[in-house]
Amino acid sequence: xxxxxxxxAEGLSAWFSELGEKPFRATQTLRWLHxxxxxxxxEMTDLAASLREKLLARAAIIPPALIxxxxxxxxxxxxxxxxxxxxxVEAVFIPENARGTLCVxxxxxxxxxxxxxATGKQGFxxxxxxxxxxxxxxxxxxxxxxxxxxxxxISNVVLMGMGxxxxxxxxxxxxxxxxxxxxxxxxxxxxxTVSTAGVVPGIYRLRDECPVALxxxxxxxxxxxxxxxxxxxxxxxxxxLLAACLAYLEKAPRDFVTFEYALIDGVNDSDAHxxxxxxxxxxxxxxxNLIPFNPFPGSRYRRPRAERMRRFTxxxxxxxxxxxxxxxxxxxxAAACGQLAGQVQDRxxxxxxxxxxxxxxxxxx
Numbered sequence: 001x002x003x004x005x006x007x008x009a010e011g012l013s014a015w016f017s018e019l020g021e022k023p024f025r026a027t028q029t030l031r032w033l034h035x036x037x038x039x040x041x042x043e044m045t046d047l048a049a050s051l052r053e054k055l056l057a058r059a060a061i062i063p064p065a066l067i068x069x070x071x072x073x074x075x076x077x078x079x080x081x082x083x084x085x086x087x088x089v090e091a092v093f094i095p096e097n098a099r100g101t102l103c104v105x106x107x108x109x110x111x112x113x114x115x116x117x118a119t120g121k122q123g124f125x126x127x128x129x130x131x132x133x134x135x136x137x138x139x140x141x142x143x144x145x146x147x148x149x150x151x152x153x154i155s156n157v158v159l160m161g162m163g164x165x166x167x168x169x170x171x172x173x174x175x176x177x178x179x180x181x182x183x184x185x186x187x188x189x190x191x192x193t194v195s196t197a198g199v200v201p202g203i204y205r206l207r208d209e210c211p212v213a214l215x216x217x218x219x220x221x222x223x224x225x226x227x228x229x230x231x232x233x234x235x236x237x238x239x240x241l242l243a244a245c246l247a248y249l250e251k252a253p254r255d256f257v258t259f260e261y262a263l264i265d266g267v268n269d270s271d272a273h274x275x276x277x278x279x280x281x282x283x284x285x286x287x288x289n290l291i292p293f294n295p296f297p298g299s300r301y302r303r304p305r306a307e308r309m310r311r312f313t314x315x316x317x318x319x320x321x322x323x324x325x326x327x328x329x330x331x332x333x334a335a336a337c338g339q340l341a342g343q344v345q346d347r348x349x350x351x352x353x354x355x356x357x358x359x360x361x362x363x364x365x
Contacts, residue, residue: 003062004033005131005138008174010183019058025051027183033061034134034184037142063135064089071145079140083132083271089162091136093144099155103156104136106172107163108365112197115229116219116262118296119162127168133175136161139186156302157187158352160195160215164232166202176210189213189253195260200236203244211251215258215289216241220268221276229268256285263309264293265302274315288316 007015009030016026025047032044041047041055064081067088071077077093087108094101110117111124123257134258137157144153157179159165163173172194178184179192193213194206203214212251218227226233233241259281277288292304304312309325316323 001058001060002088003129003131004029004059005061005135006129006174008177009183010131011174019054021051025127029182030183034138034178034181035186037138039063040201059204061275063139064132066139066143077202078215079136079143081132081136081139082126085125089128089132089136090326091140093140093154098319100153101156101158102137102140102154102185103158103161104133104225105161105163106133106159106165106168111167112164112230112232114197114217114231114300116218116264116293116299118299121296121298122162127171128163130171130174130178134178137179151154156191156193158193158195158215160193163192164197166196166199166206169202169205173210176212180212193258197230197232197234199232200240200244203241203248207248207251211248211253213254214245214248214252215260217262217280218259218277219262221273221280225268229264242281242284245275245286249285256287256314258287258289260289260291262291262293263304263312265304265308267301269304269312270306271311271315274312278316278319278321286321288321290316290323290325292325350359 002015004012004015009027012030012291013023013026016029021038028046029044032038034049038044040063041052041059044052047055064083067080067082069077069079075095079091079093080088081091082088089105089108092103094103104130107124108118108126108128109122109124113120137154141154151364159172168355176192176194178188180189189212191213193215195215195217196202197217206212206214217230218226220233225234226238249255249257261268261277290309292309293301295301295303313323313325320358
């Protein structure tokens with residue numbers, strides 16, 4: 001029995017056609033499901049009674065179930081969702097004066113094993129389905145008490161939670177299309193950001209199939225250091241990654257790429273690192289999002305000193321670049337960048353994660 005949350009508009013229309021129903025019935029159902037946040041076919045009152053009975057017999061609406069909802073002292077909220085098999089993923093809502101941002105997960109765990117990230121230390125179990133990705137937005141809309149068709153509480157979505165979004169492209173794509181669809185969530189391409197550690201083929205696919213705002217987790221200005229911090233760099237080195245970023249801008253909704261850079265004390269935060277970062281990214285129209293490292297249990301790294309962060313930022317600004325320091329939000333509930341860990345079972349599966357098995361193979365050799 002299909003979960004209708006797995007379908008974007010095109011997929012839902014095709015499924016309704018198989019039922020012998022007209023396309024406008026799929027559109028009506030899409031609006032009820034995503035704009036109204038309705039999970040009960042019997043409440044979809046403008047559908048014919050016969051169609052509602054047919055849907056009850058042949059389909060389901062199954063979002064990920066909520067396990068916990070924790071509120072930070074700064075107003076951020078971390079939601080833990082059950083995705084089955086002993087796995088749970090986290091989403092974080094960050095309220096601000098002019099917008100509300102939801103950070104969404106795309107995998108149960110992560111196979112990339114970035115040295116400074118709690119999620120990577122959890123290992124990898126599996127990709128989330130489209131329903132499990134869009135279901136986080138669906139559930140949080142309901143939990144915040146406002147349906148998407150009314151005044152929006154969630155104005156921005158960032159795919160920066162657990163997992164590497166571009167390693168789960170086939171399930172990411174319908175979720176993105178639902179976020180953009182005026183009959184579902186109606187967000188603009190500029191208000192949806194996909195963050196990647198550098199899955200180069202995925203950057204090209206995203207450009208061609210669903211270009212939204214792009215953020216690249218850079219974290220180092222040279223291959224030697226990045227090989228250590230982001231092992232994916234061994235497969236897709238900086239030269240290839242930057243070429244993909246430049247190509248992405250041909251179709252991007254913004255005229256820049258955001259480079260995320262986690263500042264780690266004594267590792268990548270020197271003046272020399274800042275200057276090397278400027279030289280590396282000179283050909284790419286970009287902005288820098290500097291992120292102070294957020295410690296987690298078992299991490300061997302330290303948060304940089306405030307003076308070092310200030311100096312690093314000043315070097316970028318003096319060169320005419322836009323550089324902001326991300327304010328740590330939700331740190332008291334482990335909801336800050338790099339701290340999301342959820343619950344991951346069957347971690348052996350991580351070596352099968354969409355073409356990134358080289359990470360484990362190289363470490364074993």
